[in-house]
Amino acid sequence: MALLSVQRLTKSFGGLLAVHNVSFDVFSGEIVGIIGPNGAGKTTVFNLITGIYKPDQGEIVFDQHSIVGKAPHDIVKLGIARTFQTIRLFSNLSVLENVMAGAHCRMSSGVLGAMLRLPGQRREEREKIEEAMELLGLVGLQDFYDYLAGSLSYGNQRLLEIARALATHPRLLILDEPAGGMNERETEELIKLIGKIRDKGVTVLLIEHDMNVVMKICERIVVLEYGSTIAEGTPEEIQSNPRVIEAYLGTDEDE
Amino acid sequence: MAEFLQQFVNGLAVGGIYALIALGYTMVYGVLKLINFAHGDLFTIGAYLGLTLLTSFGLADRVGPGVAVLLLVVMVMGFVAVIGIILERVAYRPLRNSPRLSAVVSALGASIFFQNAVMLIYGARFRVYPQNLLPKISLNLLGIYIPLVKILVLVVCVIMMVGLYLFIQRTTIGTAIRAAAIDQEAARLVGINVDGVITLVFIIGPALGGLAGLMVGILYGQIKFTMGWIYGLKAFTAAILGGIGNIPGAMLGGLILGVVEALGSAYISIAWKDAIAFCVLILILVVKPTGLLGERVAEKV
Numbered sequence: 340m341a342l343l344s345v346q347r348l349t350k351s352f353g354g355l356l357a358v359h360n361v362s363f364d365v366f367s368g369e370i371v372g373i374i375g376p377n378g379a380g381k382t383t384v385f386n387l388i389t390g391i392y393k394p395d396q397g398e399i400v401f402d403q404h405s406i407v408g409k410a411p412h413d414i415v416k417l418g419i420a421r422t423f424q425t426i427r428l429f430s431n432l433s434v435l436e437n438v439m440a441g442a443h444c445r446m447s448s449g450v451l452g453a454m455l456r457l458p459g460q461r462r463e464e465r466e467k468i469e470e471a472m473e474l475l476g477l478v479g480l481q482d483f484y485d486y487l488a489g490s491l492s493y494g495n496q497r498l499l500e501i502a503r504a505l506a507t508h509p510r511l512l513i514l515d516e517p518a519g520g521m522n523e524r525e526t527e528e529l530i531k532l533i534g535k536i537r538d539k540g541v542t543v544l545l546i547e548h549d550m551n552v553v554m555k556i557c558e559r560i561v562v563l564e565y566g567s568t569i570a571e572g573t574p575e576e577i578q579s580n581p582r583v584i585e586a587y588l589g590t591d592e593d594e
Numbered sequence: 595m596a597e598f599l600q601q602f603v604n605g606l607a608v609g610g611i612y613a614l615i616a617l618g619y620t621m622v623y624g625v626l627k628l629i630n631f632a633h634g635d636l637f638t639i640g641a642y643l644g645l646t647l648l649t650s651f652g653l654a655d656r657v658g659p660g661v662a663v664l665l666l667v668v669m670v671m672g673f674v675a676v677i678g679i680i681l682e683r684v685a686y687r688p689l690r691n692s693p694r695l696s697a698v699v700s701a702l703g704a705s706i707f708f709q710n711a712v713m714l715i716y717g718a719r720f721r722v723y724p725q726n727l728l729p730k731i732s733l734n735l736l737g738i739y740i741p742l743v744k745i746l747v748l749v750v751c752v753i754m755m756v757g758l759y760l761f762i763q764r765t766t767i768g769t770a771i772r773a774a775a776i777d778q779e780a781a782r783l784v785g786i787n788v789d790g791v792i793t794l795v796f797i798i799g800p801a802l803g804g805l806a807g808l809m810v811g812i813l814y815g816q817i818k819f820t821m822g823w824i825y826g827l828k829a830f831t832a833a834i835l836g837g838i839g840n841i842p843g844a845m846l847g848g849l850i851l852g853v854v855e856a857l858g859s860a861y862i863s864i865a866w867k868d869a870i871a872f873c874v875l876i877l878i879l880v881v882k883p884t885g886l887l888g889e890r891v892a893e894k895v
Contacts, residue, residue: 389783415785427780429773440773443766444785450794453765454757464766507785 340403342367342542343388343419343511348397350380350387357383359566361397365511370533370543372557374550374577376586380566381546382424385513389421390414401511416444420509422500424516424546430489434480434499437488438471441506474502478532494525498532505536512536514545518552530556554578562586600738601860602853607744607813609852610751614806615829616836616844617758618799624775624839625795627694631701632681633803634826635708638819640674640804641811642716648724659727666808667750674804675797682796687789705822712819720818723811747809754802755845762841771795775839824868828855831875837888846886850874 341364350358358380365371373381386392388399390411399406406414420441429437446467452460475481478498483491488499497517504512517533518526526549533556537543547553553560554574562570562577564586570577577583615637622630644666647653654662685704689697728746732739762768774781774791782788810825811817832851836843851871858870878885 391779391783411779411782412785412787415783420785421783423780423783427777429776429780431776432769432772436769436772439766439769440781440786441784443770443773444787446766450767453767454761460765467766503784 341365341400342402343544344398344400345384345388346398346400348384348387348399349395350383350392351395357566358387358394361563361566361568363561363568363571365542365544367510367542368537368540369559370537370545370557372553372560373544373546373563374548374553374560375563378565379563381563382515383566384563385421385515385546388414388513389419412444415507415509418508418510419513420504420507420511421513422497422504422515422517424519426493426496426500428488428496428499428503430487432488433484434475434486434488434491435468435471435484437499437503438474438506439467441503442467442471445506445508471502471506474505477505477535478502479528494521497521498529501532501536505541509541511542511544514543514547516546516548518547518549526552596737597860598857599736601856603738603740603744603748605853605856606849607747607751607852608856609832609849610748610755611806611809611813611848612825612829612832612852613845613848614751614754614802614809615825616832616848617755617841618803619830619833620836620838620841620844621771621795621799623833624841625771625778625792626686626697628686628697629701629830630681630686630799631698631826632685632704632708633799634822634829635705635712636674636678636681636800636822637803637807637810637825637829638712638817638822639677639708640670640807641817641821642712642721642807642819643670643673643804644808644811645716645721645723645817648727654724654727659729663727663746663812667805670804670808671801674807675801678796678800678803679793681800682792687792709819709822716819718819720816723815723817725815727812743813747813750805750809754805758798758802759842759845767794828868828871831871834875834885835878837885840885840887843885843887850886 343365346362348358348361361384373384375381383392387394390406390409393408401417401419404417406417429440432440446463472481472484475484478501480495480498480502483495488496491499501517518529521529530552533543557574560572560574560577561568562583569582569586570580572580615633618633619630622628647666647669653665657665681704685700686697689700728743731742733742733745762771770786771791771794774786774788778788828851829848832847833844835851836845836847851874854874855867855871859867862870
């Protein structure tokens with residue numbers, strides 16, 4: 340049984356068919372990559388899964404529940420978290436507060452409890468702060484916890500987005516170009532981190548342009564072009580697939 | 595010197611009231627980028643509701659003045675908060691994705707509606723608060739006389755402001771509110787119920803505004819259905835002064851405006867009281883349009 344099953348997903352904006360009949364499954368515990376040239380519809384697929392857009396047609400099933408038409412914050416509650424291609428941290432908040440913003444959806448005590456500072460609420464708050472610090476430790480940002488998020492380096496901002504997403508306790512983590520703007524050393528660290536996250540039992544779905552990253556960590560790869568799936572398989576299969584090579588390098592006739 | 599101190603304290607009490615109202619403007623602006631022009635009328639409703647509870651309901655005779663004041667505060671805040679929630683649902687939520695000007699027009703419409711509703715219910719004349727609510731004692735401090743009621747007003751304002759500040763800064767829900775104010779879509783995608791945050795803002799802001807109305811009734815003894823306009827405008831000035839969208843800024847702006855106004859009317863002329871307040875607004879817009887504590891440039895409404 341797939342954790343996430345995307346079935347015949349279609350979405351158009353005006354006359355532009357951004358995603359056309361895209362289907363793929365993600366199984367529990369996998370690391371799956373989505374690749375494709377610019378404008379192939381990768382981010383649109385992510386936006387459809389996370390509820391920013393509603394698909395025109397098709398079905399998205401997460402853990403045997405249809406999530407089409409659900410509000411983004413409800414989808415997060417079901418266990419799907421994401422990061423963004425263009426970093427969207429709360430830049431005026433501290434690093435720790437950014438992670439706490441992600442933890443908020445898993446808090447059980449209500450507004451009244453917070454206003455009156457009830458003991459149960461205070462205990463929960465302390466636990467969440469400890470958990471947030473652990474997550475910052477996981478991504479290696481624990482020493483920066485009281486810095487403003489906007490003051491971090493680009494690579495560290497990407498790591499903070501991952502920590503913030505993990506604070507929502509996802510079962511599926513969606514990463515939109517996590518290595519974008521990272522240098523070689525940071526990318527190596529990122530690859531290790533994604534492995535660690537998977538070992539904690541979180542399934543990972545990612546878009547990435549850096550083929551080095553994709554081929555190293557993904558167990559399965561889905562290739563999109565012009566909004567449609569053109570190939571699916573293991574890194575070896577994808578690397579030798581003629582349609583993929585054509586999509587990336589152009590055909591011989593073009594020369 | 596005594597005169598100066600006296601006016602300074604007077605200014606602080608009024609300033610505290612401005613600050614409470616200003617918090618409602620600034621919180622709504624922070625999350626929705628909307629100036630809630632009906633906020634001043636929620637303040638009026640708070641004042642009239644207090645009047646009803648005291649006169650028609652005879653709250654003070656039933657439970658004694660001390661408990662009555664406490665009950666008044668709780669009931670007025672609760673009732674005005676409910677009106678705030680309804681206001682958001684009816685006047686603003688349906689226009690969430692419309693051009694911003696539509697919401698501003700809707701806000702002005704809601705303001706006219708509330709003002710006329712209050713006039714129809716209570717009449718257009720001044721109404722008077724019962725004067726026997728609090729004992730008329732003045733405290734003698736450093737050679738100046740401060741009426742007990744002013745001290746109470748100031749204390750309540752400070753408690754509310756400090757409480758709100760801690761709530762926003764120290765709790766996870768406060769963090770969620772600040773996160774939603776920075777980037778609504780990103781907030782949604784980390785699991786924050788942004789509609790819930792907006793509802794919460796429309797509970798806190800109107801509750802504080804209604805409380806301010808109640809305190810003006812108790813402090814000055816007379817209220818009028820149009821009073822929300824000038825108080826709203828002053829509080830809006832205070833919010834701009836501190837930097838709109840910035841919560842400590844609204845508090846600081848309110849207190850400064852109250853003190854400047856009080857000193858201005860004492861040393862220049864009481865007739866210039868409103869003019870002085872709005873000169874402050876013009877000055878801040880010319881010199882530092884982002885306000886004293888504001889960082890982000892206020893966008894065009």
